[in-house]
Amino acid sequence: MIIAKAILKINSNAVFSYTDIDNITWLNGTTPISKADIEAQFTAVEFDMAMEDLRAKRNKLLADTDYLALSDNTMSEAMATYRQSLRDITEGLTTVADIEAVTFPTKP
Secondary structure: OHHHHHHHHHOOOOOEEEEEOOEEEEOOOOOOOOHHHHHHOHHHHHHHHHHHHHHHHHHHHHHHHHHHHOOOOOOOHHHHHHHHHHHHOOOOOOOHHHHHOOOOOOOO
16 A cells, blocks of 8 residues: 555546556556656655544544534633643654654543
């Protein structure tokens, strides 16, 4: 999967099939991309995938408390702070290690 994402990061219109990094078949006139160029994207793709996972977890936690944000509810300051902390959790993350070190706030 990382190979496909790396290829598509370089050329979002690429058409190809593959079994591994050494066996890529370029289809429909797609200009081949070098193995080195594909591998150079792996770190960025790993970061993107880790961010997707983090955002999915964050979004689930926000969704679990969305009912508290409805106009007919009065949200506590602690809950408002919790929800803002969840929204801010992706700020400043630049590496997979940063993402793996994230600690989610405790729900009040």
